[in-house]
Amino acid sequence: MDKKQLIEEAISAREYAYVPYSKFKVGAALLTDEGEVFKGCNIENAAYSMCNCAERTALFKAYSEGYKNYKALAVVADTERPVPPCGACRQVISELCGPDMKVFLTNLKGDIQEISVSELLPGAFSPEDLHE
Numbered sequence: 001m002d003k004k005q006l007i008e009e010a011i012s013a014r015e016y017a018y019v020p021y022s023k024f025k026v027g028a029a030l031l032t033d034e035g036e037v038f039k040g041c042n043i044e045n046a047a048y049s050m051c052n053c054a055e056r057t058a059l060f061k062a063y064s065e066g067y068k069n070y071k072a073l074a075v076v077a078d079t080e081r082p083v084p085p086c087g088a089c090r091q092v093i094s095e096l097c098g099p100d101m102k103v104f105l106t107n108l109k110g111d112i113q114e115i116s117v118s119e120l121l122p123g124a125f126s127p128e129d130l131h132e
């Protein structure tokens with residue numbers, strides 16, 4: 001599974017987005033160390049704060065199936081620039097993915113921004129901060 005294939009998986013995941021409110025479809029694809037791909041889309045709700053982003057859908061699917069180590073995450077939306085994950089997703093990604101894991105932020109035009117998890121959220125609040 002190379003970068004291009006993972007991005008294609010994210011594009012296909014985007015089609016399942018449930019977005020009656022924003023009409024903004026997002027897709028994500030997470031590659032595990034074992035070579036499995038977990039796909040996610042954003043799922044909205046009439047109680048707006050319950051909306052779940054594509055990135056967290058993919059990550060929670062993988063983690064809840066026992067896959068805890070990841071190689072890369074691709075995210076795609078129909079944006080001008082490569083889609084920037086929201087703050088909540090940056091926080092969750094920072095906790096569950098290694099600091100050096102690759103993240104491919106993309107759009108439907110084919111622009112790709114390749115960054116690491118640590119670059120996504122410098123200075124993230126972390127589990128270590130909970131202890132003295």
Ligand SMILES: O=c1ccn([C@H]2C[C@H](O)[C@@H](CO)O2)c(=O)[nH]1
Pocket residue numbers: 019022024026041042043044051052053054055075083084085086089
């Ligand atoms: O990186 C992002 C940014 C936004 N959204 C979703 C949340 C909401 O459903 C819609 C508009 O914010 O897009 C994602 O899934 N991922």
Ligand SMILES: [Zn+2]
Pocket residue numbers: 053054055056085086087088089090
């Ligand atoms: Zn998000």
